[in-house]
Amino acid sequence: MIAAERRPRDAYGQALLSAARMGKPVVAVDGDSASATRASLFAVEYPDRCINVGISEQDMILTASGLALAGKNVYVSSYGSFLVGRGYEQIRSMVAIPGLPVKIVGSHCGVSAGEDGASYQMLEDLALMRVLPNMTVLVPADYTSALALLTGAADATNPVYIRLGRTAVPDVYDDGDDDFAPGAGxxxxxxxxxxxxxxxxxxxxxxxxxxxxxxxxxxxxxxxxxxxxxxxxxxxxxxxxxxxxxxxxxxxxxxxxxxxxxxxxxxxxxxxxxxxxxxxxxxxxxxxxxxxxxxxxxxxxxxxxxxxxxxxxxxx
Amino acid sequence: MTHSVQELSERALAVRRDVVRMLGLARSGLLASSLSIVDILVWLYWGVLDVRPGEPEWEGRDRFVLGKGHGCPALYSVLANRGFFPREELWSYRRLGAMLQTYPEVRRTPGIDAPGGSLGQGLGVANGLALALRSSDPAPSVVCLVGDGELQEGAMWESALTAAHHGLDSLTLIVDRNGRQMEGATEDIKSLEPVADKFIAFGWTVAECDGHDFSSLRSGYGELAGAVGRPRCLIARTKLGKGISFLEEDPSGGRMVLDRNSTDRALEELAGEEDGQ
Missing domain, CATH: 3.40.50.920 (Rossmann fold)
Structure with a gap:
């Protein structure tokens, strides 16, 4: 039997919508990548809660930090290479050290970036994020687990990094399965x-x-x-x-x-x-x-x- | 809240004395960088920012972000003197387990609204605060104080674009234009001038003032009040080491660690000024 295939990154906009509909003050920050990260789905219903800061990953993280300090439930997403790579010092100083519950979502990670080549193929993000104290690092296997982990992250009280790829992958879990939590397997x-x-x-x-x-x-x-x-x-x-x-x-x-x-x-x-x-x-x-x-x-x-x-x- | 120039001057003098004592006790830290922003902070906390020292997490408060984290001793003294926490805390600054870490930490120190320590990042965080708070009625003001040297950081200019693009007129950036950085004059190391023109070109409304003169700070800030739909930048001309003659004179004073003799000399000078008023 061939399993159905879906793109875990398609879960991103859906998860933001779910969290916002639950009454959380969700704000999505992106760096001119909303159509690639699928934040656009959220933007249709909550245009005021989407902030595109342009092609500037350092500023994305800093803006996310400020929004979180003011009590917003912040998700920030862009291509993993640049979000984690260029924004690393901002993530460390202004999110991880103060322990702000910012959700950092790296898309197009791993070799799934395919033809885009070495600069886009983020293969060290887990190493960089895993060493930061109190940073939760999540790597969903399919659409369903991505949706559950992204939605559940809205309840986090600490920073969370979630890694997503570019391509469709086989479904591993049944639709609606939401039995996922940080620290569990x-x-x-x-x-x-x-x-x-x-x-x-x-x-x-x-x-x-x-x-x-x-x-x-x-x-x-x-x-x-x-x-x-x-x-x-x-x-x-x-x-x-x-x-x-x-x-x-x-x-x-x-x-x-x-x-x-x-x-x-x-x-x-x-x-x-x-x-x-x-x-x-x-x-x-x-x-x-x-x-x-x-x-x-x-x-x-x-x-x-x-x-x-x-x-x-x-x-x- | 309006305080006379006389009152503000007395407060500033008290803060300078605190800062000298703090760094004298710590036996390390950048004294001169704190001294250049004392008057700005006193003017902000006794004349501009709407804060409640007894209720530091009050949602309606104005927010303050210290970009130049190495000026933190001055901020700590101002917060203590404003009533956010007991002044006794000042004397354990930089020590293991102290409430007052070298750089600002949120949730650890009452009155600290944003983390700091890494240069060039304060403005971006201030943008985030202003974006989050702009739908509140009334929208709290967000003030970010940066050193001039950190204008050399790239992230600063990403954030300058963002503030202008989003028309963040509840945001004021104050540049502590002391003209010096660690290894010398900013204009010798990586020229910043014309600073005002740069911000104007980025879509900001800009005013300049004397950062050690309360009337000048007030009128400079007043000039910015009409900036609707544009972020505001106040370039405050200051002097590194302000208030202590041997620090003002010695260009490398920013790096100096105070020994007991120079601490005593500094305190004598500050006491002298007090007597003269």
Missing amino acids: RVLREGDDVTICCCGIMVSEALRAAAVLAKQNIRAEVIDCYSVSPLPARVILNSVHRTGCCVAAEEHFARGGLGEAVAALTASFYPVPMKQVAVFDKFGQSGTFEELRGYYGLTASQIVGAAVQVLTMRRR
């Missing part, structure tokens, strides 16, 4: 042989990999670690206790993302052999999404290979 498939921690587009790849492994009698446990920070530590540790080995898969540099977060967790509490499926020490480049996924090894078959390797390394 979802076990999508149970198994006692190998743990697969994944996020974003790699969740559906991990599920495909688990199906392949099952044919070889290898039972993989797939955990959607959409909350990269704080990590769903108990869920992950509970799983590696049983499996004794782990694969982490993400559309991000191997350095600093989900894989290293999981490695740090397991190293501290229950060390197990581990492999990462991620982008190793290379920037992106132009190409189709599919070509790039193949070239950088962000595929189900890479997860299968990594799972087999860690299985042979485990000691039980």
Whole structure:
């Protein structure tokens, strides 16, 4: 069966609408990117609550900080490379240090930016955001989880970073599922042989990999670690206790993302052999999404290979 | 609230003495940068801003954003003297666990409306505050005080465009035009002049004044009152180290750390002025 595909970023405008209709003083700040980030859907109903500050990411974050200081429920969104890259110092000084509940939504992250090439393909955003104290970092796997996480973020009392890609991805969750929260994870498939921690587009790849492994009698446990920070530590540790080995898969540099977060967790509490499926020490480049996924090894078959390797390394 | 020039001068003198004591006790910090903005802050907090020291989070209050975070000792003394918190807090400035961190922190210090410390960011935050508050009736004023050196930051000019584009006339930017930055004169390092023309070209209404003269501050601010639909910029000419002769004279004074002798000398000068009035 081929799952339906939708673009998680399409959830952005919808989530803003839902939060505003619940009576929250939602304001959306964007940098001349509302049609790309889908803030435009919100703008139709709440034109006064949309602020386009033009092509100026530093000013976007500063404006968002000021709006939050005055009590607004602020979402700020633009291309991940520039929002996080150029706005990083503003995010650190004027959002993270004062702990303002600004929702920072990076779109077009990962190699999903495709033909736009290396400058647009943000592969280090999780690393940059994860190191900031009190910053929640969320990476939804599909449209439904994106909608739930974006809408739920309206209740946050601390800064939140939400990573979205450009392209459509297979649905993982049923419509209306809203059982998502910072610090939680979802076990999508149970198994006692190998743990697969994944996020974003790699969740559906991990599920495909688990199906392949099952044919070889290898039972993989797939955990959607959409909350990269704080990590769903108990869920992950509970799983590696049983499996004794782990694969982490993400559309991000191997350095600093989900894989290293999981490695740090397991190293501290229950060390197990581990492999990462991620982008190793290379920037992106132009190409189709599919070509790039193949070239950088962000595929189900890479997860299968990594799972087999860690299985042979485990000691039980 | 109108205070006589005499009253404001006395308050400013008291604030200068506080600032010298604070930095003398801390044994570090930029004294001269605080001294150039003392008169501006005294004029704002005793003559312009509608605030309630007993109710610091009052929603209708005017907001103040300190862009040049290194002038924070002056702001802390002003807030303490205005009644936001006990003056005793001033003496633990910069110490571990103190309420008064080196740079302004919201939710930690009563009366602080915006975080600070990183240069060039205050105006953008002030824009956000003005945008959020402009639909209130009456719309609170938002005042942002920046140093002239931080006009070299790019983000400042992104924010200057935003303020003009959105017609934020409840916003006033005050530039502490002391002409100096860490390594020398602004005009030697990266020229800023003509500052007024730059803001005018960006769509602002601009006035200039003497930042150490309360009547001049008042009339400069008054000139801006007619700026409907445009943000307001008040360029206040000031002197780094104002009030302490050896700091005013020594161009590198901005970096000086006060030892006990110079603290005593500074306090003597400030006491002398007090006697003379």
